[in-house]
Amino acid sequence: MFDMDGTLLDLAFDDLIWNQKLPERHATTHQCSLEQSHAILHAFYQEHKHTLSWYSSDYWTSKVGVNVLALQYEFQDRIQPRQGCFELLEQLKAQGYKCWLMTNADCASLKLKLENVDLRPYFEVIISSEEIGYSKEFVEFWQIVQQQHPFEPRQAFLIDDTVPVLKGAANFGIENLITILQPSTLKAAKNALEMEYPAILNLTELLPYLDQYQKELDAKTA
Incomplete structure (x- = not known):
């Protein structure tokens, strides 16, 4: 199970939109200082x-008076995969x-990202998560997903750059949790020793974790 923004895709796009372009457009629209x-x-x-509102383009459009989705389309050429994204997916x-x-x-926003x-x-x-009614930080998200698409939590791997999401998944029972050292290329990579979960930089670094898990499974059934 993969997160998208900050895991498979460079979070630099979202950093650009939310931390730079939206404040600029908001200041212009409302005639206030940056x-x-x-x-x-x-x-x-x-x-x-x-919360779900945090992730909703429609919500922020009504909240701040700027068409957030249109703003994302305006800069869609900045949507890029993270290092090792397609190499990993091809191998998997x-x-x-x-x-x-x-x-x-x-x-x-998902549609826009997948178009690019x-x-x-x-x-x-x-x-x-908009389809589910809960964001991934909540156990209810995982409960509903499992009802719709049955899976064994102990055998699943979740790769996500957001600690509250990983904690929500852990509370549900997902045991194999991996995080990301550099979700955005606009920011420096984090120190792996300071992370709460095993962390990878290039996405292909996931493969040894999967190999080790498979070896442990084979050893148990031998």
């Missing part, structure tokens, strides 16, 4: 962080792994 715009938006972000497909894409991006980086051929299940 500093005031940053302060207003930061307060809004903190109020709604990790060749090895017969079942891959699911699980994103908190709303359906409209076509991940669809590699995934048998693609889910936006």
